[in-house]
Amino acid sequence: MPDAKPLVIEPANARRADAAVILLHGLGADGHDFEPLVPALNLPDALAVRFVLPHAPRRPVTVNGGMTMPAWYDILEMDLGRRIDTTQLKRSAQTVHELIDAQREAGIDSRRIVIAGFSQGGAVAYEAALSYPEPLAGLLAMSTYFATADSLSLIHI
Secondary structure, eight states: OSSSSOOOEEETTTOSSSSEEEOOTTTOGGGGGGHHHHHTTOOOOOOEEEEEEEOOOOOEGGTTEEEEEOOOOBOOOOOOTOOOOOHHHHHHHHHHHHHHHHHHHHHHHGGGEEEETTHHHHHHHHHHHOOOSSSOEEEEEOOOOTTTTOOOOSSSO
């Protein structure tokens, strides 16, 4: 579970959000890394998109000499197979499911929620979006890999 509440950026037009983007940062970063992206997107005023930028918990990362840093999961080996702690990754994906549920409780249809992630956050985004039991608007995975491709049971295709 994350150390802090997610950074939430409401629509600039002061309208009630009717869509959401949940955007996961990479290893060693936090939700604030993507904060400048929101105004840079220059979305039209007619859109009412909420951005949810969660923060990964701080944990030791084996491939970084055990240094504690924000990480969605531990990376045990850096090779082509990239051995990771899949239990931690799946816990992080469950946290994303909870964020999706919170957006739905706030009145946003699941089909208007995009899950996005960069690097390590992208691996979590794959797991979270593809295992969520309701259809989502989309999945954006940037500069990442599909860490749980062999074990994920797809809910929606």
